[in-house]
Amino acid sequence: MLSSSFCRSSSRAVAASTSKARSAQTFKAFYATIRDLRQSSSAPDVDDSEPPDNDFIMSILRANPSLRDTRSYLASFGPRPKPVPRAELKSNETLLPATQESALDTAAQPPDIQQTPRSSVVASILDPIVRRTALVKIQGPFTDRQLESIARGMVYLEKLGLVSVIVIENDTLERGSDGERTALAEEAMRVTNALEKQGAKARPVFGSIVRLGPKPGDDNTLEQREAIPEAHTFPSDLVHIRSALRAGEIPVLPPLAMDSFCRTMRVDANDVIAALARGMVEAAAADGKLQDEGQEPEFSDDVDLTPLRLMIINKEGGVPSYARSGLPHLLINLTSEHSYIHETFDPQWRQTHRTALSNLALARTCLQYMPPTSSAVMVSHRSPSSLIANLITNKPAVSSSLPHALLQGNRKLTPHTPTLLRRGLPIRVLRTAAEIDRPKLKALLEQSFKRTLDEEAFWERLDQHLDYVIVAGDYAGAAIVTSEPCPPGVGAHGSITYLDKFAVLPSHQGDGTVDFLWVALHDESYGLGLPFSANPNGGKEGKGEGRDLVWRSRANNPVNKWYFERSSGHVRFGDWVLFWCDAEKHLKTEEGRRANAGLSYVEDWERGRLSVWSDVVMKVPSSWKK
Structure with a gap:
């Protein structure tokens, strides 16, 4: 019979062999890194150093998606069968599932010399990918080198079909200071330039997209929400964002809002993002309703406006955990853990992770409007490839259900390990x-x-x-x-x-x-x-x-x-x-x-x-x- 100690020894042996194989695979990259360091005249600042795992293909491979992860990704971003217009159906015809319909069409139609048969792999590459949106908070200030790393992550996500709607924040810019609006505009331009240097198209949006205060009619609604955004937006307010997305550009917004006197003022970026999360979901639902009724939406395009992800990129990383001596939570069930995280939040973390709780509240507010399959991720600027892993697998970097002793000794856990947040269940x-x-x-x-x-x-x-x-x-x-x-x-x-x-x-x-x-x-x-x-x-x-x-x-x-x-x-x-x-x-x-x-x-x-x-x-x- 086997004992638990024997199994632990076997696990270490397997881990050692796996580690050796991975070392062989990454030797060239390691050598190149060492060579570059030797040629450098001076060591770069640690905070500005470029992450070693920022290669696009390697980031996808490191995500190690399962078959279920791959199917889930393709369900969101893969080509979708085009529905047959009901007007074209005869009175005695009924709609068939897409797979049956395609099979019948293929069997019924004679071969056409202009229709060249394609393999499923070629078809999946040539067919357009459905584009989805993500709300991204870039919580700076960041150096040019750090912005370069962040922008590279945004470009990688765009290649995989996830288009970012970015809201910037500058924690060091005092509220109400002189030149505040100018400084925010310059920060938005810095992010825009960083994206374009990485090959993306970006557009700064300086106008007010959101309006301060609760949305009219919220007091009369029967639907109870855990948290109501401090700002709101109407579908017509999203015209600039829609225009940028339709043109293949990443919109970059400073945290501005319009008050009841139509004055534009700086607000907390969290208020802007929460209002956008709700407004974009409602606008996408309105578009879908018009399409179901056979009408053409006013703002029809090939981008699904419903946010699929919320990404908070900062210098702090994730939410520190009482169970891991201050290392980040891996996965948070907001429904059952939100209050308990507040109760167990160490006072000293309020200095090292000043915005952790406010970002936790932001995720809770946004996810209650976003689809149940959506998630939020809080990640350090040092881990841009983690965004790719999150997009493909929708899972934490390391499973939170692994044995605690294994998690404590896991070298993958660092202060920069991302925190994944889900709406969760009680x-x-x-x-x-x-x-x-x-x-x-x-x-x-x-x-x-x-x-x-x-x-x-x-x-x-x-x-x-x-x-x-x-x-x-x-x-x-x-x-x-x-x-x-x-x-x-x-x-x-x-x-x-x-x-x-x-x-x-x-x-x-x-x-x-x-x-x-x-x-x-x-x-x-x-x-x-x-x-x-x-x-x-x-x-x-x-x-x-x-x-x-x-x-x-x-x-x-x-x-x-x-x-x-x-x-x-x-x-x-x-x-x-x-x-x-x-x-x-x-x-x-x-x-x-x-x-x-x-x-x-x-x-x-x-x-x-x-x-x-x-x-x-x-x-x-x-x-x-x-």
Whole structure:
């Protein structure tokens, strides 16, 4: 049998071989960098140094997108089938799905010598990419070298179909100072020039796009929002932005707004961005409504005005985390974590990360108007390639659901690691079977596993063995944990903490729900007893002793790769794989007690537990009908 220590040693060996392979691949780039440094007469200022990973193709490769990531990207930016106008359909015809319609058309039409067959790869290259928009806050001031790096990132995004609408900010420019408007105009021109030097077309927009104050009618609306922007805009106000986008130019805006007396004044850039997020979504919805009605929108073009991303580029980087000694949060669930981040924000961070909380509030305001699949990223100017990874994968640089010990020792985590923010879902912990909405949980399990639940046996088992259920949103995801009794005299607790089901609706896979749910599972089981498990999810808030978490999975389950990365160890039993996560407090205590000696392959407290786990877990009956 395998022990967790052995699996950890194997992981280090695999990591070493992977690192060696990557080193070989990047040797030439490393050599070139060293050569350039030797030829330089003086070392550049660290803050102005150009990031080493700014090559476009390499940035895409480093993103390492999965098949699901690629499909999601193509769904947003890939060519879309053109709908057949309803007016052209005969009375007895019906609309067919795009794939069937194309197949029928191909079969029915005779070959045309002017229609040259093309491979799918060639077609995907030659067909135009759908352009989407991103709202970008460039929070300076930045040096020319730093702006060059930022502009390169914006150009890379444009090549991938994401067109930026940029709002600049200058933190050192005092509000109401002499020459304030002139300084902002000059800053906008600097950003515009930096973009054009990188090959992009850009246009400064000096007029007021947004209006101060709440939007007329907000007081009467029935829709309740967590935060209402301090400014607003109407579709007609966006004419300059639309004009720039239609011309293939990146609009660059200073933070200006018009007051009730039609005077243009400087405002906080966050107010401008929040107003644009809401206004652009509403304008795009109005365009879509006209198209659905068969009318031509007034501002028709090939750019989808709905913001797909919010990007905040600054010198601070992401939001510092109490769980990582001030290193940035990796992924934030704004719905469930916003208040808790405020409560745990160290006072000293108000000096080193002065705008972290205001940017957090900006992301929360914007994402409530943007589509559920949208995300926000807070990133340092040192990491322009992180924007590409975020666009392609819509995931954090490092998964937040990885074991905490692994995250603490991960060299990828630096003060400049980006923070990804999602609207997220509320997370709650149910302690009794009576609290479960059974029809909703049944629907979740059957949609996720694509099998039929054996309801009577399943609910009877939960009534007897349920420990707790973690629910994300309105049953968009759930983790069901049971307490499985051990044989008399076996096991430190007399029972095994067993992950019976971990399920997320297909519509929520890829939107962060999986990571949010696993982090909550960690905080309620094997992460208990440590301060970073004091979560705001209505659970134990980190109080108590951590418990080993055990679960099983079919050997051919494609999710196992994800489980391998998050478990302490695993062992195969025929068609099954048994996974476990060691109680982190116990593991940390043992490692500290042994100091430099480290853990041996099989600790005394580990002996015999795998045979007990396998004997108990493999006897858990199936929840599905055959």
